[in-house]
Amino acid sequence: MMLLAAGSALLAGCGGGKDQTHAEGKVSVVTTFYPLYFLAERIGGDDAQAVNLIPTGVEPHDWSPKSRDLQTVSEAELFIYNGAGLEGWVDDFLQGIGNGPKTVEASQGIELISGNPEADEEGEVGADDRGVDPHTWVSPKSMMKMASNVHDAFVAEDPAHQADYDANYSELQSKLQELDRQFADGLANVSRRDIVVSHQAFGYLCRDYGLKQVPIMGLSPDAEPRAQDLLNIAKFVKENGVKTIFFEELTSDQLAKTLASEANVGTDVLNPLEGLTPAEVKAGDDYFSIMQRNLQNLQKALQ
Structure with a gap:
């Protein structure tokens, strides 16, 4: 794993440093x-x-x-x-x-x-990742x-x-x-069910709301895809009418945008909420606001 230099203080994940002195009674x-x-x-x-x-x-x-x-x-x-x-x-x-x-x-x-x-089990597409x-x-x-x-x-x-x-x-x-109700209702009648994502982070979302993810990279966003994976995904995108390839904001979007360009489709953000960016912190975003945007972006891509 990449080691990051220790800063002068730990920052809270929501953005902003937190006083680590233990407050009395809390x-x-x-x-x-x-x-x-x-x-x-x-x-x-x-x-x-x-x-x-x-x-x-x-x-x-x-x-x-x-x-x-x-x-x-x-x-x-x-x-x-x-x-x-x-x-x-x-x-x-x-x-x-x-x-x-x-x-x-x-x-x-x-x-x-x-x-x-x-998809990996079917021998079609997907990164070669193991584990949970x-x-x-x-x-x-x-x-x-x-x-x-x-x-x-x-x-x-x-x-x-x-x-x-x-x-x-x-x-x-x-x-x-x-x-949960908004996701269930909002994705119930979309015309497509396949989402192509940069990072294999949406398995639980797909399982719970009837979608199928096709990941460019594996469970870790730095798990590099094989050349054959990219060819298979590009073919999948063209044959299944996929309109959008999703990327995320905390990792490089290069592969997703390259693949989208080759397949002549658009890109959009699907946020796995592993952390907030400084811009999201400044905007006052939280789990709910980002998940609402995820739902909107999914509906737009799958309509």
Whole structure:
């Protein structure tokens, strides 16, 4: 993994540095990347202080912890990570902490997807990736389960404020249920079901809303495709009337745009929400606003 130089302070994943001094009377929480930080902030509310390890604009597949991160996590009461293989460093990291915080695997209880895209099994297209797909949060249905896991962790750690956590969780779940309904209704009658994406990050979204992803790259966005993969995808695009090739903002869009140019189709953003860009932070974006844009872009591409 690419090591990034340690900055003078850790930045919160939502953009903006967070004071890491433990506030009196608040549960100290450390999360590994933006979607978990979002859940911790929304559910913890005024009773928690959340810090995110991965800085704004950094792709989590490219990040690994530094020695100062060990100290940050060791001083927390809760450490929330995604699991499902996203944080390949987490087991060794937690061993280095010793008697540290209670750990929460946010993806616990979600039916995980194999890392092999369905198309790969058919010998057609797709990157040669193995293992488990860790991108659970990209589906509102999975995000609801993750929210439940984070809520339960707060209640177990700080039962004195359960009423607050329950209220915050109820409000968040209502919004996630509405987002789920919007995706289900909004994608129910689209004329196409295939999406060509730069990064194999949308398996849970596709499973839950009846789509099929054709990825240029694998589970990690730096998993380079084979030349034959690119030829197969270009052929797939032409033969199946695909109008849009999706790229994401935290990684290079070069392959997606090259492929789109060769196939004479357009490009658009489909955001896997692995982190926010500085521009998104400045605009006040969050999980909901970005997922709404994802839905709009999917509907436009699949109409």
